[in-house]
Amino acid sequence: MASEKPAPLLQIEDLHVSVGDREILRGVDLTIGEGETHVLLGPNGGGKSTLLNTIVGMPGYRITQGRVVFKGVDLAGLEIDERARLGIGIAFQRPPAVRGVKLRQMIDVAANGTLDDEAMAALDEDLSLGHMLERDVNMGFSGGEAKRSEMAQLLAQMPDLALFDEPESGVDLDNIAVVGGAMNALLKGEERIAERTRAGLIITHTGHILEYVNADVAHVLYSGRLACKGNPLDLIEEISSHGYEACVGCKLCQSL
């Protein structure tokens, strides 16, 4: 490795993951460098959420082979909260409701108590949180509210690697713009790549979110493997016209 090239932020090597008796990931290799934004495409059941949950450290996702290295640290054996404090954050697709715990408290926790009133007010304004702050987190939240709440927590946490599980699902267009804006703010998508440090990995089906967020590269996770990669918008167009199977089988991807 050339000495001027920094070690990648996230390095996944030959990752095999089982849930129960079922092997979901069958040898995934993925490298995400500082400042890079990657997109993860693929059919339902292909293992996209499994990959995110494995990186986060959710129990029940058993690594049978390979490893996940973040900032040079093998994540095996690290608890969810230890990974979070190391700099991994996630916006869930369907976060659980927690009775009695307010969104404001979740934001405070995510910021590790470092958020002052001004910063909280800015979050409130950017994401139109309003009365949501005093509500039990995710309790009766609409699709758009749940996503905005997840983004508020990520913006408070400011992780070095942010994982987004279908940030546009179940969200109307107005909310997609708000969520996309927040993702952009987090990943600093408008700055030149050399100045960015935070990285992102985004699961999307439709690609709508890419109208707001600049992604560098997309991968297709198919049958537990990363079957191909390419320019995000090109890949999405290819998939929407010809389907995943044709995409995965195409020569361009095979040659990668």
Added chain:
Amino acid sequence: MPEPLSPKAQQRLDEIRVAAEAAIDKPAALGPDVDITRFRTVSEQQKIESLESLQKQVKETVIHSGFMADETDRSASYFQMDRTPIYERVQKAFDDAIEITSTEDALRLWPEEMIEKYWWRAVMPDKDKYTALVALHQTEGYFIRVKAGRKVEKPIQACLFVSESNVSQNVHNIIIVEDGAEANVITGCNVHVDVKEGLHAGISEFYVGKGAKLTFTMVHNWAADFSVRPRTGVVVDDDGIYINNYVLLTPVKSIQAFPVAKLVGARSTAVFNSIVYGLKDSYIDLGSESQLIGEGSRSEAVARTVSMDQSTVYSRGRLIGRTNDCKAHLDCRGIVQSPESTQWAIPDLASEGAPGAELSHEAAISPIAAEEIYYLMTRGLPKDEAISMITRGFVNIDIPGLPDVLRKQIDKAIEETSKEAM
């Protein structure tokens, strides 16, 4: 010489005595039976001039139930040690708004009015042996009256303290909030740290007038060998609001209580909130009943129970609709944190000839969901802190009028118990 009672009042007192005598061996419908003949009644104590002259140990004990010896943030105080009301005072600013005295003094001062309107009118003396015990061998209790139209924001505090072992304290309390008045009453029942066995039988009769509001917060702080049998009846008039907050955070041998709110007034409301920790081998049987009688009456009961160790906890709630336009809801949730603990959630709804009554309940006993713990952990919170935050949220029901000291006390209990549950 006091004037003799009217024949009608004397007849009423005789009826109460006869009814109580007939019920002195009658076991309660719920809860383990207590042999009331084992206890002698509590003793006389010396009156005090200032709450500051209470023993340091006593002051430290009662503060756990929200009773402040420094009365700056209180409008009035009543302190009963064993059978003696050792201290009764209304702060100057509220002199013409509040009357506070012992119930026996109230009966001496206004016998005809008391007997006609308030004396054993909301609780029946022959309900069971504990009501009978108080009717026949009463050892004082507090009388609080808030005058019509007076809204007293600062809490009125009352403390019933037991300093001896093997006694029964048989108190009879009466609170009257007259039409348009508002009051916030905090009562603590405490025992001295050295006290072991004993019985507390407490009758409480509350009368909430038209458009009046009573927030009543009770914190129990018992000894592990104490048996507790409160009997409470509340009558709420038109547009009146009664809010009952109950907190139990310490072990008790057995407690059984089932306060009844009679919502006789149109648009009257009753709210019951309770936070109960079942600790050690406590036997706890608590609930509430709302009778929706007046047109447009409403009721809500919210109970949160955490049980540990070898405790047994019954959480009951009964809603009875007796008018077409009434609505009530029960929300009763429990977490069992020990394999040796038992919890019952018993919601009970009845519509008695009221086809339009809307009564509903949600009852659940379940552990904290693992996915909720993981969710908090993804924000960087260690597992034990995540569990205690969720547990705190679980019992952190919105309790109006709860003093800060109690909120902190509840938080502390949660910290301790959730650590134990790891």
